[in-house]
Amino acid sequence: MTLRLEGAAKRVGAEQHLHPLSLELQPGSFNVLLGRTLAGKTTLMRLMAGLDAPSAGRVLENGKDVTGQSVRHRDVAMVYQQFINYPAMTVYENIASPLRRQGKDKAEIDAKVRRTAAMLRIEPYLARLPAELSGGQQQRCAIARALVKGAGLLLLDEPLVNLDYKLREELRAELRDIFADGRTTVVYATTEPQEALILGGNVTVLHEGRMLQTGPTGEVFHAPASLDCAEVFSDPPMNVVDAILTNDRVALTDGTSLPLSAHDRNLPAGPCRVGIRANHLTVLRRSERLVPIRGRVELSEISGSETFIHLRHGGTTLIAREEGVHSHPIGSDIEVYADPDRIFVFSAAGRLVAAPNWRRRALRNIA
Amino acid sequence: MDKVQDNRAWFLIIPVFLIVAFSAVVPLMTVVNYSVQEIFGPGQTFFVGTEWFEAVLADDRLHDALVRQIIYSLAVLLIEIPLGILIALGMPGGRSARTSLTLVLLALPLLIPFNVVGTIWQIFGRGDIGLLGATFRAIGIDYNYTSNSAHAWITVLVMDVWHWTSLVALLCYAGLQSIPPAFYQAAKIDGASKWAVFRYIQLPKMRGVLIIAVLLRFMDSFMIYTEPFVLTGGGPGNSTTFLSQYLTQMAVGQFDIGKAAAFSIVYFLIVLLFSFVFYTIITRTGEGERK
Structure with missing residues (x-):
């Protein structure tokens, strides 16, 4: 279905949980809501589902105004953070329950339940109760229940957050294929930029109850409209340093100068803020083009097979990424290398001034 | 780091052993001892074997009391469990003044001592000064719990x-x-309909507490003593004489210590048996839905 929000907002008492936003989701599209905790993702989903009525604005399904219409009469399915299944029903009965409500005949129900269960790889457990399954399997059961309903709008509210790392990876990889049936409009809320990138589709970035940006996931990632948006869409958060922009170069406060050769020409001169993602700040100098930045190690943490080095540079802390597992003594001096072709320039107020052009060009070519 | 081999751990357990021995095992064994003796007075005891048990099992008045007791306990469960569930479903949730007020009102009867409950109802039911009794009388029902056994x-x-x-x-x-x-x-x-929400979400989620509620209410009602003792004294006739009251009559009233002891043991075993049966039935019901 086409879901349209027109100036939809949610206010509870004196608190504005969601500022007015307008958004249109195309039929069959995959949409990620990206934002930190309390960004308003769940509030927005509840408006989309019809669990709550917006305090202002309208919600339209296929052009029909459904604002204030009860969720019972909407064409939606939802999957939650918690694993929600009927505790006293077997997995089979759980998946069959939406079909039974629709009054489907026995053979059709059986076929659909088995097909969906097979897709989510829970076929061997159809006779079990949800409590007898692992967390991952319980969530698979909940997803199967939502899928089998065949609703026009499927909402997933951080469905993988309560699973352990391995299961999350596994299910995430499968989800994209599972939702690619083309009919259902899927909305998927997450706090993790990585998850948004893996799932693809469109992304809507939310921050403190406001919509910052919406568009194809790759485009938003490579050209975040504002500093807030870039920070939400980077993990670890984007490094931000104050600088002065002159003659298509940015000069950091310590005198380090980075050329903006991959960016638009003739940018307005003046104070600006430079954003560098951690993976474009490396310990290894892979090319002469990279510009050295000096700092003092504050912390070095290992995540998987990567090392993240937190270093003090001027008045700010920068995070650099290093391939492999390394240890850097705290307090030692270190030189990391920034790639000037990958940096983002924001205005002092935090609006995007320039993003690397070649990325956008490449994306346009793919599209 | 060799493990020290000694028996010091026993010193930690002995206090518990002693408490359990003096509070449970010794009294119970005394009862067992009484149940196989004919006692005429201090030092005048004779071993009678299983005679008291035979007498208890053949006692017609006891059979009547047992049947009365079972019907009573079942009635208590059949009324209190569904009613309790209904009240719980109707209670306001969240943290509001309404919730607190409801909780306090509900907890009120539980805070009243058992014999006071008996006294309250004794007065409440009186035709001359009791609200309930007077109301019945006013609308023309000849309500009298002291003479009519059904009313009692x-x-x-x-x-x-x-x-x-x-x-x-x-x-x-x-x-x-x-x-x-x-x-x-x-x-x-x-x-999902309201009924479906209750049947498939609320009821299964309440199963654990319901098991406890059924067991507690069964055991308590099966051993009820104080309230009917105060209200009706077991009468009129024997119509409200339940097992524990009959036991007391036997032990304290007639001073049949041996028979009463044998009866106590049988009583204890009955409660144990019923509780076990209830527990088994309830815990199996949920699992039974899995074909």
């Missing part, structure tokens, strides 16, 4: 419902509060 019986039952339904309601309320709101949302999105 129903009054004892209603008194128990008044006293203990709150406990069931509070337990169920606790069970309901532990259900995450997402379950209700999910059911709403599924378009």
